[in-house]
Amino acid sequence: MTYTLEGTTGPWEVVIGLEVHAQVTSQAKLFSGAATAFGAEPNSQVSFVDAGFPGMLPVINAECIAQAVRTGLGLNAEIHLWSRFDRKNYFYADLPQGYQISQYAHPIVGQGAVEVTLADGSTKTIGITRLHLEQDAGKSLHDQHPTKSYIDLNRSGVALMEIVSEPDMRSPEEAGAYLAKLRQIMRYLGTCDGNMDEGSMRADVNVSVRRAGEGYRTRCEVKNVNSIRFVMQAVEAEARRQIEVWESGGTVEQETRLFDTARGVTRSMRSKEDAHDYRYFPDPDLPPLVLEQGWVDQLKAGLPELPDQRRARYAALGLSAYDAQVLTAERETAAFFEEVAHGRDAKAAANWVTGDYFAALNRLKRTVTDSPVSAKHLGELLDLMADGTLSGKLAKEVFEAMLEADEAPGAIVEKRGLRQVTDSSAIEAVVDEVLAKNADKVADYRSGKDKLFGFFVGQTMKAMAGKGNPALVNEVLKRRLA
Amino acid sequence: MSLDAATVRRVANLARLRLEDQEVGKLQAELNGILGWIEQLQQVDTDGVEPMAGGSPGGAALRWRGDAVTDGGQAAKVLANAPDRAGDWFAVPKVVE
Amino acid sequence: MMRPTDLTIAQALDALDRREVSAVELATAFLDAIERLNPRLNAYITVTAEQALETAKASDARRAKGEAGKLDGIPLGIKDLFCTEGTRTTAGSNILDGFVPPYESTVSANLKRDGAVFLGKLNLDEFAMGSSNQTSAFGPVENPWSRANDPAKRLVPGGSSGGSAAAVAARLAMGATATDTGGSIRQPAAFCGIAGIKPTYGRCSRWGIVAFASSLDQAGPVARTVEDNAILLASMAGFDPRDSTSADLPVPDFRAAVGRGVKGLRIGVPEEYRIPGMAPEIEALWQQGLDWLRAEGAEIVPISLPHTKYALPTYYVVAPAEASSNLARYDGVRYGLREDGRDLKDLYERTRARGFGAEVRRRVMIGTYVLSAGYYDAYYLKAQKVRALIRRDFEQAWEKVDAIVTPATPSAAFAMDEKQDDPVTMYLNDVFTVTANLAGLPGLAVPAGLDAQGLPLGLQVIGRAFDEETVFAVGGAIERAAGFAAKPGIMA
Incomplete structure (x- = not known):
């Protein structure tokens, strides 16, 4: 028009x-x-x-x-x-x-x-x-x-x-x-x-x-x-x-x-x-x-990747058109993203950079060039999620800590004991305790009140101070409540 | 091509040369004398001739220098000959944009 | 021993080496001569006596230590178009009033590097625009020569390097720097009975020389002999990375070329240089010069340079056009004269009207006009094309000949009150010299004889681009054959 x-x-x-x-x-x-x-x-x-x-x-x-x-x-x-x-x-x-x-x-x-x-x-x-x-x-x-x-x-x-x-x-x-x-x-x-x-x-x-x-x-x-x-x-x-x-x-x-x-x-x-x-x-x-x-040919060969080419490449990596646009807008942003995504899942990296990371920049009135968190550390945070050390929720907590002092996320996890529990026997013990304490609700669930499943998840996570691996917690609960 | 008085004034204005009224006529005559003499160039057949710009007899290509700061830092020398200055600025009558 | 002011540069260098004379003695002799004769001749605008004696003293000290340079102790005058650090530079104009350059031109710096002693700054036509040295804001220069039948008649030294030529002829300098845009070295050299060379465009750096027409301007020396010219040019020339048009070529041994001889050289004689109304004496001298060269073993070859006739009008488009732009920087803001005005434009117009003389204003007007909308193609572009044809004429000639010999000027020096009515009459002085500027070629003027009134006449040798050696060889042969020994009436 x-x-x-x-x-x-x-x-x-x-x-x-x-x-x-x-x-x-x-x-x-x-x-x-x-x-x-x-x-x-x-x-x-x-x-x-x-x-x-x-x-x-x-x-x-x-x-x-x-x-x-x-x-x-x-x-x-x-x-x-x-x-x-x-x-x-x-x-x-x-x-x-x-x-x-x-x-x-x-x-x-x-x-x-x-x-x-x-x-x-x-x-x-x-x-x-x-x-x-x-x-x-x-x-x-x-x-x-x-x-x-x-x-x-x-x-x-x-x-x-x-x-x-x-x-x-x-x-x-x-x-x-x-x-x-x-x-x-x-x-x-x-x-x-x-x-x-x-x-x-x-x-x-x-x-x-x-x-x-x-x-x-x-x-x-x-x-x-x-x-x-x-x-x-x-x-x-x-x-x-x-x-x-x-x-x-x-x-x-x-x-x-x-x-x-x-x-x-x-x-x-x-x-x-x-x-x-x-x-x-x-x-x-x-x-x-x-x-x-x-x-001229030499100069051409030495040119960096330009925004249009880079956007196309990001799209090919599975990023949304919006993410690709936003991440390539400034050369510095793209460079930051590239470092975060290097050797990792590009979509997960894009989600973090355009989501929590950009939100933090906005909140703190900072830019990529004076980033409160280094791309290296943000990448390591993604690694900790990928290997199951951190749940998404824990990762956000660690990220907040990183904003205060740009420390390696691994160090923060150790210092604060935020490592997620992936030992199923430990989770089973907590689940059994939760189910024992709530025998009435177990009965209700078994009689058809499916919605109570979320309650049990919440109680278990609470008892584990949020560190239980969500997938494992779900799996153990399903097994025990069957 | 012959210059009229208005053109003489216009050219003087382009060249930023103040011209008193009584100077116009004489200058106009002189310039027309010179231009009339130059007019003979029109007799030369220059079809297909590449114009020669620059004085190098064999034609030359531009030489490049490296991108290094090798000059400046001499405001005192740059300003030493100035007819009017204010601090390290040159000063001129106020310009209205 | 000869009087110091009579020594050629070559002789003086030998005398200095043999400790027969000191640099201080040379400088003193010339400064005395200047003091005596400059009030009459007006060749110098500025005399730097104190500096000259100081540098001469330093030169003697260097020589004593065995560290003398190629020109150590040689007293020279510098045309006041070359910027000299700490010494007022005027370009013969009021518009540079009080300007003291904070830098030294490459050419004068090269001479200093080789130990030359500068006596002062030489008079010239304003911004080098003129052929009689009468457009200078510092008054005209007088030619030290005069007519036998009318010795009281004051003659012009030629221009624009009139101060340079008059000073050297009258022994107020052993040699001098000069510049040549349309003939400004060769015409005054011929008028004053000395030699001068405009080298190939690009041979001498233009850096630090007040620009007149950038595609035509070239610096060169004037001196009494061809050999002295070779010695000076060897010091002045050379590649300068600060001038984008400077040629990145080694400087040959010009001095060695002077005595090389002309045996086997083919010398071109362009028929178009036989212009109507040329004085018979000049015609005869030209023939004489060719005979000398033939006698020395050169072959004389008639050639044609068909666009010669259009060279002057071409020049009077190209040079004013470039000048109109080059002189735009003289605006009363950063240096030089300022005439206050009610606003900036008025300041510009008053400053430039008062600061520039009539001839400069005329050329700025012509140049502005030929570049202006609607006239560019008819004048400027046309002139550039004719210029290309003039260059091509020479290129074709070089297939047949090794050098070209012509008269240097269409007449001997004229009187100060002649040729004043019409600018074009004055422009015709450069008819034989301007082609070399347009084509960028080297041209040398050599004194070769006298006219009936006892005034010097010169021949010109034009050579291939960057082949000053052949030009010096031919010039040297003419000089030896001519045995020019006449001296001006006014002389130290």
């Missing part, structure tokens, strides 16, 4: 394309040896290249090239063995060279596609137009002084991948799902940390609206949206604005806008009023970027 927004004159479809700027994970910048770490003192991670000093020249960072290729492979995209850097010329306070080095005419990565899963379980393929490498600009602070802006060039020259989608998305949900999927893929690949609040990922959102069956109408670009939630909000806000313009008899002008997160509306960018004419031309400081197919 197509998502539409209702105007005063009828329903409107929304057409969305995203340009995502993802910071390449690397030690040094794209064209200089300055560091890329977040949160450093102003201008402390700046080379003279990044500051656009006279006579300074760019030299490319091999790892940034590799990361772009890995990302391209992860997006099922064509890798261009010949690409080139162009200069995009414009003046801006935080653009020291007066141009951005980018790949305009010949990007390193061409067409690809990603599949997103929507809330209703359906999937949709979003086309990737291209991915190219470019430099980030510096950062301007406008709120430090009444009449001045302050400029920090630490980000200047940091490598970005600009990933351009086809205008294939039709709802805020799809835009959000696409962005989440890109982030997931890049985190799996280790090519971008995806930390949107640190600016490692930003999206320019292209939005237009149309009537069903129409071609594309004029689009506007909402710049620099920095969270998945804001992207979804910006899509809707901008679409509603455009609908109003069209419905009031106006015309949407192609322009660059900003999303005001506080007011939930988009507004025109004043500083970019100048007609854009970027005067792209090949950067004469940088010969063409030539890759060898063998090198």
Whole structure:
């Protein structure tokens, strides 16, 4: 069913394309040896290249090239063995060279596609137009002084991948799902940390609206949206604005806008009023970027398993679609699960990780990366259940103890004497005692009151402080009551 | 192709060169003189010719460097020539986005 | 013994080795000469006398310990386009007002590594844009030569490396660094009666040299002899990982090539360089040069470089386009001149209008225009294609010849008040030199004779990419045959 927004004159479809700027994970910048770490003192991670000093020249960072290729492979995209850097010329306070080095005419990565899963379980393929490498600009602070802006060039020259989608998305949900999927893929690949609040990922959102069956109408670009939630909000806000313009008899002008997160509306960018004419031309400081197919093949062979492949493998292990989805959402979660499940029953492992373990994380406000329990110990807990040392109930008790101090479950069992009793003669003795104490109920049971069986189980377990092996207890009771 | 005064102003704006009104006419004439002379390039048959970008006579491929932090940590030097600064920031008239 | 300022670099290195002269004595002699003549010639923008004496002293100490480098104690001038750590660098422009680079260009650092003594920073056309050294914000440089029939007429030294060429010709430096984007080494060398080589693109690192047009700029030396050029280039050149266009090739023994001779070499003579209106003296000198080479055993081969005619207009698209982008960084924010404005855009516009001179503004305008939407294909892309054809012309020529010999310039030095009306007239100065830049090839200017007014004229030798050795061999042969011994009127 197509998502539409209702105007005063009828329903409107929304057409969305995203340009995502993802910071390449690397030690040094794209064209200089300055560091890329977040949160450093102003201008402390700046080379003279990044500051656009006279006579300074760019030299490319091999790892940034590799990361772009890995990302391209992860997006099922064509890798261009010949690409080139162009200069995009414009003046801006935080653009020291007066141009951005980018790949305009010949990007390193061409067409690809990603599949997103929507809330209703359906999937949709979003086309990737291209991915190219470019430099980030510096950062301007406008709120430090009444009449001045302050400029920090630490980000200047940091490598970005600009990933351009086809205008294939039709709802805020799809835009959000696409962005989440890109982030997931890049985190799996280790090519971008995806930390949107640190600016490692930003999206320019292209939005237009149309009537069903129409071609594309004029689009506007909402710049620099920095969270998945804001992207979804910006899509809707901008679409509603455009609908109003069209419905009031106006015309949407192609322009660059900003999303005001506080007011939930988009507004025109004043500083970019100048007609854009970027005067792209090949950067004469940088010969063409030539890759060898063998090198690309090596990178491909070294890629980690990607979320889609991993989800398929989990499904093949017998996990539910939901569990497979949840466990692969983050690379760290999947790694945790893999360690728990290693050499064990995958379904049981999945049940524990998505059940008690996730519940505990929620309760304690922790994440897999600062897990209160190690995967190794959780795995050992599963072993103790599998070999009958612990019942499910006892296991939960041991797990609670593990949350307090991440100790080996075996040690907790020993220390607290929680080992389940599997000695049938010991169970028989307790059962006989219980039956003797409740002779009247035994009589009732034997005369047909089957429901009393549960009572006997409860009494036996109580007498054994919960440590009786439930299956054995059942079996002995059935035998004795027969 | 001949430049009109409006184009001269537009190009000056792109190049961020302040142009006084009285300068436009002279500059327009000079630029048109140069562009008219450049016009002879149109006589050359360049069909199927690959453009030469970059100066390397034999054509060259980009050389890569390793991913190591070898630069930075020199805010004092980066800022030493700044016409205006505030602490370790460069300062410019306030920019409105 | 000769006066120190008359020594060539080769002679000075021998004299230093034999302890006939010290580096301090050399530096002192040149600093004295600068003090005397620079007020007239204006070849130096900045003289670093104190530093020069200090480094000369250190050089003498090294030599005493037997640790002298290849150029130890040789007093040189540095074109003020090379960034020099701790010494003001102007590029001949107001826009770099007060800029003191916190780094040393690779080429000047290489010279320092080999022990050279820097006397100061040499005047040039603003951002190396010019052929007369009259666009400098620090005033024009005067050519130390003058016309026999009109000695009072002040002549230009050529450009953009006018300060470099004038200083070497007038013995205010033993040699100098220079750069060449369309002829900026060879044309002033020819105008001032000295030799200068623009090596193959990629031979010298561009790192730390203020960029004019990145795909054309190359550093090279100017000096009084071909051999001195070979000595200087050997120190300046070499692979630099900080310049992505630097060639990863070993530096050959250029000096050895100078005396190699031309026996068996095929020398190309491009018919297209016989341009209408060329002075008969230049035509005659060219013929003379070819005769000398033939006499030395070279074979003279007529060749055709059919796109020569389009080289200058190609250059005047490519170079301004790159310059318009390269000069965008001069915005008054991080270094250099700032003119305050009511907002940032106004600040940019005022700073750049005031900081750049008329010729730079003109080229930035042209460059911005040819790259702008709607004109890119007609101008910039077209020029890149013609450039490819010019390169192909040379590639085809190399199938028949080993070097090409042409005049260096279409005329001798002109007067400061000539060629001022029309920018295009000025651009025509580079008609013989600009092709080597477009094709990335090495080109050497050698003084070969005088015109009727006693002004020097030069010949140019163009060679295959990275074959400076053959260029030096041919240049050396011309130099020996010409026996050029004339001296400028103004000289230390």
